[in-house]
Amino acid sequence: MYKQYDLSGIWRFAMDPDKTGVRDGLFETLLPDTIPLPGTTAQAGKGTYNRERGTGFLTERYPFCGWAWYQTVFTPDPADLHKPLLLTLERTRMTRLWINGTELGSCNSLTTPHRYQLPPLENTAPLTITICVSNTDYPTKGGHMTSPDTQTNWNGITGEISLTVLPQVHLTDLQAYPDAEHKSVTLRGMLRGASCGELTVTGCAFSKDAPCLQEIAPVHTRLCADEAGAFSLQIPLGEDALLWSEYTPVLYALHLSLSGSPGDAEIRFGLRSLTTADMEFRINGAPVMLRGKHDGMLFPLTGATPTDLDEWLRLLGIAKAYGINHYRYHTCCPPEAAFTAADLLGIYMQPELPFWGTLAAPGEEQYNKTEQSYLVEEGFRMLRAFGSHPSFCMLSLGNELWGSSRQMAQILRGYRQADPRHLYTQGSNNFQFWPCILEEDDFFSGVRLSKERLIRGSYASCDRPLGHIQTARPSTDHSYDPLIFPEQAETRQTEAAELEIQYGTGVKTVRVEHQAEGLIPHKPIVTHEIGQYTVYPDYAEIPKFTGVLAARNFEVFRERLAGAGMEDQARDFFLASGHLAAQCYKEEIEAAMRSRYIAGFQLLDLQDFTGQGTALVGMLDAFMDSKGLISEKQWRGFCSDAVLLAEFDRYNYAGGEAFRAQVQLRCYRPDLTGTMHWRLTDGDACLAAGRLPLPSSPMGLVTLGMIEARLPDPDTTRSLTLTLEIPETDVQNTYIIYVYPNLQPALPPQVKMVHTVPQALELLGRGARVLLVPDTIRQAVDGFYCSDFWCYPMFRQICESMDRPVAVGTMGLLVDKEHPAVSGFARANCTTPQWYDLITHARCAVLEHAAPGLKPILQMIDNFERNHKLGLLFEARVGAGRLMVCTIRLHELADRIEGKAFTEGLYRYMASGQFAPRQELTPEQLVELFGACPPENEMKDEKSRDREQNRENPRD
Template sequence: MQTKISLEGEWKLQLDKTKQGLAMPFADVISLPGTTSHALKGPKNGDILVDALTDEYLFEGQAWYSKDFEIPVALTGKTCMLHLERTRLTMVWLDGLEIGNRDSLNTPHVYDLGQLRSGNHTLTIRVDNTDYPTKGGHLTSKDTQTNWNGITGRIELQFYSECYLSGIRLDPDVSARSVRITATLEGADTGVIKVSAVTFNSKTAQTRAVQEYNISRGEFSISYGLGPDALLWSDSEPHLYKISIDLSGTGEEASDQHELIFGLREFKTGGDKFTINGQKTFLRGKHDGLIFPLTGYAPTDLEEWLRILGISKSYGINHYRFHTCCPPEAAFAAADMLGFYMEPELPFWGTITEETDEGHNQAEQDYLISEGYAILRAFGNHPSFVMMSLGNELWGSRTKIDTFLKDYKAFDDRHLYTQGSNNHQFVPEVLEHEDFFCGVRFSKDRLFRGSYAMCDAPLGHVQTDVPGTMKDYDEQFVPPAVGNGEDTAAATGDTIQIQYGTEAKTVQIGDASGEWIPRIPVVSHEIGQYATYPNYAEISKYTGSLKAKNYEIFRGRLEDNGLGHLAAKYFECSGQLAVACYKEELEAAFRTRRLAGFQLLDLQDFSGQGTALVGVLDAFMDSKGLVSAEEWRTFCSDAVLLARFPKYNYVSGEHFEAHVELSWYRNGAPDILVLKWALNTEEGTLAAGSSEAGVPAGSNYIDICDLSITLPEVVQMTQAVLSLWIPGTDIRKSYDVWIYPENSSGVLDGVHIFQELSPEALALLDQGQNVLLMPKPELLQNAVEGFYCTDFWCYPMFRSISESMNKPVPVGTMGLLIDNRHPVFRDFPCEEYSTYPWWNIIQNSKSIILDGFDRSWSPIVQTIDNFERNHKLGFLLECSVGAGNLLICALDADKVSGTPEGRQFLSSLTHYMKSADFKPQYRAEGSQLQQLIQ
């Protein structure tokens, strides 16, 4: 509440790409706050990025900004501070006199300009976005907010009386219902402060009486009581106070005033869980890399962050992990108001070394540690700031990393600390001074995430296991045979090759790490990463600094392959598969009773690192239309119903058995829960009922009941929906299951079946016969392996990494596009996209590459390829050959015929081939097909 002069508006501008120094006169002007790119300054960027969005006016170098301003007589004699909310490396001159430089990437740059005379002055600021003290991370990356040059947020002069307060820190004390206020009295030997508090965002209004405290020069600390009925802050009830602090020196009126937002909360750990004010909580987190395509930089206004976080809240998210970056002040303020647990991270993605190690960079490490302290000072008062990470996927000295943790905790114990996100990936270990652990595995095979890249294999259960809802990770936390000497890491001094960013890297393992069991909360790192095909309709939304030239390139590739007309279907069908994968991933996390939370990658698309379109929201935080927020919350919320059953496909008369449980992290659990359930088909209800369960005090996992339903006899493949709900609440869940008639083993009887297009097969076709060509998948050369799950992150990035590490490349496909109205599916009704009846079929198949073949030939079932290859891939095709008809399906019938869904699919093929509907419109020559199918 100091007197301020805003410096927003027009500034003189001089771009200095080669760092020759300021050349007068200034050649241009720019409006600040803002960036050179957003203002379209400098030459247009001729480069077009394929692996990220393109910054059309990217400028890297030194930019000089200058502005004249006037100091009124009333402000002479007051100390003047220049406040630059967010920028790059800066150096400041006042009236031609050098003031100093600042290098924080995460916090405001503040300069003491002294006491200014009245009249006109000239301020010159040089901003450099090159040669950073550290590589940074997503603060300066082209993959996210770009390496912009400029000044964003508040640009202002702040004036202080001779007597003022600095470094105000608020420490909550929940047990005493008070706040400890620590600050430094500047410019006077003694003073008096008056403290008061009032709620401002709660239904319950509270005004606390003014209290006076006598203070002395230097640092002081006082306790201000909020009363026994003080409201507590949490993600579900984010009650806030405005704390007013008025200072008056001896014999003076109020000379300094501050109003700070405060939340009374206690965020701690209790065993394997986090607690908020003594109650266990579960982190439902998302990764955030500060992606803002319209500006290329993070917003600094409260309204925009309220919008962004409000969208995340509507999808059940209560936690943000900022990947190698820290958001501006407004993000924390919005998180305070909406109730989010925020985790900024130091801007580092690399190796922490000892002073004696080769390549040790002490200056960089000193800078990183100073950035951490700056973040704690700048944003530490926010109740939403509850956690901090030292970086992303760090390697190197565990001893050194632990020293940093120890020092931070001693400096500011209001937050919980972790050594980093997924440190020492294959050989992780909990450090002495870390409060929680964030990773993806406890050792190479003890996985607690559902999906992985091929270069980080083994793959996850969502990618490899027969679909069901039984999976949790509790046995990974405490293996059944701990201490058997197996599954230990390599010895000290060994190296390991890892995926590092968009490349591969060989690193020292460091200290040996054997079998271990976590004793602190564990958060699963960057879960999900299920890719969708691009939605090219989004291109028109990129009207700001960044352009989706990568999307245009991908669209052009698709059109060049004659598949442009399928783009919208590719997007929709791959998206539906991705949503189903996310549902299973998230439910596995909620089923895991030892897990403390997860961090999605991501709820929104990630524009860089190959272009990873892994969100159900686009990069603008707009819905892609794949799943509603309401439906998403049925498997991502503070109360999630879960049914455990081993499979989705059943035979007539089989027993469907499921255990129903509830993950509960809401306030005020009832003593008795009432569950309603029903198993329905389009024809009606197969079974229904209700069950009551007592809720043990303080329980977060409630076992409700077991269901046992004898499935009816059906004469055709029937889809049923298991619905679960708790009346009077928003808590509900649904699962699709499929019931099949009991088919005999001879489902392909009466059909001419060949594994290759032999002379005999061609002769039958010439005679007008119907032929089923089922090449053995393992023998096919011109084909892509069947893989049900959609691609991880994005194919081009991980193809490149796998190749550089000499490891298998990912399959890279993105599910199915099915002509589900085709008569071949009369006995196998299905959606246009992949669903669980297809899992065994696709996993035992290949799809034939049809590139260069006649573009008019459209597969009945097409496998969606990624945007780099854009193969035309046919799994199920038909054509007429000679006088006959040919159906092609590269499937191992022997392997799938042992499953009800496999038998049903083969039976449907048989019935179709024997029907009058089997009249393919496309005509092919046998010799062409022999060249194609090898």
């Protein structure tokens, strides 16, 4: 390595929010304050403490926007005189540099190190280095690189801050271009200070746990550069060279020493071939499926992206433990340490340009030459800075872009011509409802192939139609293949139009010129930002936010819940909604696994996203810590390189039915062998078992065969566990199915069912047991099975601004499963597939205004903005009578086996001595909840109908 000085430490400092420092000559003065570097102004607590309490994202305790000045003094060693110097600022914002009061230049990269070439020193006089960092007036908005929703718009310098002393003759700008087929690497770079030199190359292969796996034969050669100083050199690695992939994350480190020049240059790379064939990705010729997660670089403690290797090894290691092999960086690019960690762990990385907008062509109305030129150059900088990392696998032009596909194609051609080591795509979910695949695309990333052909399971309400997990009865037989290649082609629509769409956190009007017809893909498909199932906040996380960001949004949500009288249910809401979200994620990921023509998916997200309205969509919290909702092993059961899939059309069965399922294996694991074993259990009792052989070297989606078992005929509802596994491996997946007794519920004579408040009050006044299934609910929310998408308040505002239906906004049931009214039916205290038809045939009564003290037996969890107390089933004493209110329309479920079982259990409870409600309601409260008394003649008609219905039932 070349000689290097570490400039980290205490620097002089000044804040310049009004950006007058250049005019005032701060670069010529001794700055008045101090600050530790590397670091940010927020980490140092500089500025005015922020007391705001926003709900859209975490609160930065010490926000700062403007210019900040940093200054240090460096005294050179006499041995370093007359040599080139290189100042490196690894991670920062837009910078300007002064040495001894003379400005030397500026740099505006948001994603790559800022490097300044300093003139050789003539004497040992101290150097005053002054740097102005600006986090305002960017040449582009910056996406998640600068967003307060994610890592904050910080100001500072993080990571390496160094001064490198370069020999008079030295190598720079090294890039490695591996050739996996020929087991060699071509090194390209610049030779400075001479046109030729004697070069020695040594090196070895290494891994995370082995410093030297294999040495390469030293190479001695005469290196000659062209007139510009550029050189190219091929290095053989040997016939037994080691390839890089997620299974063999082996790297090479080469040291290049020029004769007579002190120090050496080092380049690290991986020997790998990343290609596509038909509709799949291939790594070193073997198929691979991308199991990805989104990363917006949200780091609550630091507010800025970490730059140390150990932290990235920890973070990426957690993701890998959950079966993740791919990261997509939403409108951002991670630092060097992230790529290095991904190299060592075997993770396929996809950074993006820091852009979320319109890439128009010259001459078009929205063309911004300055911004577009900046973005294109930023992409080239990313390729130069990180392109030799084998984990740098894909590059996207940005998120949900609009504009000119021809212009995007031209940009991609430029990148590929300059750097063929990566795969490229025009963007993530470009053109949304009207996608296209360019000739220059290596793969397609999106959520639909036309408005109706959906390739993920959930969508925002403003982007209707909704997905199959939001609208269809739960099952395990959904595949996207029939939508990817439909039997009947869609009608082509080519007329131009201006349309209003949801765009980020707002609304945008776009012009669709063509390609409005359905897309028939011919390249690998990566389904974009799948999941987004909301989990209720866990307020126990609040004390974890001890760094630059405070969870004041969580505090506000908790106060709202307390104001609604439900603070004591917060933990139950979190757990019940979280378990539903986990079920939805399982169904979502398995649908992708079951789809032969889906080459990968990108979750949004494995972890919470605490911005954009506060989107708590993760199984992990914002710190990448488990929420305790699902274990790593359970998650890997459906998110791994080898997943066993049981395909059946429903979860609910009548006793004595035959259960049948087709078993498939989605596999990319080399050399997986053995036999698939299955068993169906009821607790510890095994009801049926069997095995199916694996084919030799299974790869891709493989059908193993059918399994069948006769189900028991139970006296009460049972939940059975189907386990699929390959013994002596970690490949295991489980499913819960529900079996119901064959019953035909009959209303007991001592129970009266009514549909209006007047009917109920008349009977209650005589001390009756009354089941009210109300025709009218004064204030209600529709029953909706799936958890809310992303974040209710954000999309409520968007839907209202677009005059589109607002989402229901709920997060599943909280079930008092020990209550005797449901204890024979409910198998968990949260939403499970047995509740689908019951929920979707119900309206949830809003209780907090008329009956704030009521605690429902079945309660729908509302979102943290609205905080309704929502009841589907609750009981109360009204005067001398006993009342059960059920907002599930039971008559609509008469042919559903689960509806019969639920109804029968409810009837049995109401007829028993256990039906003794402790809560009380007044007649006035009932009227407020379920409607005013009807006119006198209508009341008589209702009473007559009621007497007719119950004429043979004696009063209780």
